[in-house]
Amino acid sequence: MTEMIQEILKEYNAKMKLSLKVCAHCSLCAESCFMFIKNNKNPIYMPSYKFINSIGKIYKKKGNVDLKMLEDMKPIIWKNCVLCTRCYCPLGIDIPSMISLARTICRMSGVYPQYNEIY
Amino acid sequence: MVKSKQKPLAEIKDLLKSYSSILNVGCGGCASVCLAGGQREVIALNNELSLLFKQEGLDKKIDGYTVERQCNVDFFQGLSDERIKKYDCIISMACGAGVQFLAEAFKSKPVFPALNTVSIGIDKDIGLYEERCRACGECVLAYTGGICPVTRCAKGLFNGPCGGTNRGKCEIGNEYPCAWYEIYERLKEQNRLQDIKKIQPAMLWKNQVLRVTIQEPYQERYKMY
Numbered sequence: 001m002t003e004m005i006q007e008i009l010k011e012y013n014a015k016m017k018l019s020l021k022v023c024a025h026c027s028l029c030a031e032s033c034f035m036f037i038k039n040n041k042n043p044i045y046m047p048s049y050k051f052i053n054s055i056g057k058i059y060k061k062k063g064n065v066d067l068k069m070l071e072d073m074k075p076i077i078w079k080n081c082v083l084c085t086r087c088y089c090p091l092g093i094d095i096p097s098m099i100s101l102a103r104t105i106c107r108m109s110g111v112y113p114q115y116n117e118i119y
Numbered sequence: 120m121v122k123s124k125q126k127p128l129a130e131i132k133d134l135l136k137s138y139s140s141i142l143n144v145g146c147g148g149c150a151s152v153c154l155a156g157g158q159r160e161v162i163a164l165n166n167e168l169s170l171l172f173k174q175e176g177l178d179k180k181i182d183g184y185t186v187e188r189q190c191n192v193d194f195f196q197g198l199s200d201e202r203i204k205k206y207d208c209i210i211s212m213a214c215g216a217g218v219q220f221l222a223e224a225f226k227s228k229p230v231f232p233a234l235n236t237v238s239i240g241i242d243k244d245i246g247l248y249e250e251r252c253r254a255c256g257e258c259v260l261a262y263t264g265g266i267c268p269v270t271r272c273a274k275g276l277f278n279g280p281c282g283g284t285n286r287g288k289c290e291i292g293n294e295y296p297c298a299w300y301e302i303y304e305r306l307k308e309q310n311r312l313q314d315i316k317k318i319q320p321a322m323l324w325k326n327q328v329l330r331v332t333i334q335e336p337y338q339e340r341y342k343m344y
Contacts, residue, residue, distance in 0.1 A: 112158045
């Protein structure tokens with residue numbers, strides 16, 4: 001599992017590194033996220049929070065992640081983000097593609113949402 | 120959302136008969152939500168096909184990969200040219216738009232659909248979906264009380280009921296409500312019956328009935344449909 005993750009991290013290394021480095025924590029992306037607005041501006045819905053706590057964590061651990069960590073990440077990247085691609089970053093970080101990358105890594109590890117679950 | 124349903128296994132198998140290395144690409148969007156072409160369905164179809172090929176003594180390799188959305192190239196991460204090069208053909212478990220988009224992105228590879236795109240519909244229950252929009256491009260819901268005459272009238276009539284309306288039911292069967300009867304009742308309730316008199320230009324639709332999508336595992340549960 002780790003090898004597959006590392007392979008994809010290698011492919012997108014430059015983009016991830018730059019995205020994580022340039023994020024100024026300005027929170028401007030938050031205002032463009034309807035999930036954030038609709039959830040009483042709860043910071044866990046901020047696009048920056050979502051990408052830093054998903055792909056950011058995977059990147060910092062250099063892909064050495066376990067299933068539990070990916071399972072914990074599942075609500076952040078699936079439930080709290082619908083990939084509407086509307087989040088705006090003044091520094092040009094492509095947040096949706098970062099979240100999508102985190103989803104790809106989860107999928108490669110067999111972690112993905114089940115749409116016939118009863119909520 | 121777009122509702123789709125898996126093609127019969129025999130049809131998919133027939134599409135793949137001349138290829139030995141196959142990549143099955145799922146879609147994490149609508150196809151996943153309607154339980155037709157998400158990651159779980161990719162794994163299930165691959166297992167079924169592998170078993171079928173094995174039973175027939177065919178030496179074929181089939182891999183699966185699911186992208187977040189096949190209708191948006193930004194989400195094609197991991198589907199690099201290098202990866203695609205390893206395969207003879209691709210099967211797509213997305214709607215018609217996704218299949219076409221994948222075929223456009225990888226022009227040198229044959230891309231086959233594994234699903235039939237059925238409708239734009241609503242979720243009635245898990246695995247049970249019903250059509251509500253035919254994407255006709257001429258939405259008249261504003262004048263029809265939010266009831267679509269294209270999808271809900273068997274003849275897709277735009278300007279009032281035909282002579283077959285019978286006590287709120289359609290002439291094609293008593294189980295089908297007459298859309299125009301419902302439109303009349305709704306507009307009357309909202310005190311805007313004048314809207315029913317707004318004449319809409321005729322459209323060239325063939326006779327159509329409401330299409331319902333029930334996924335295979337839910338056939339028994341919804342057999343009344």
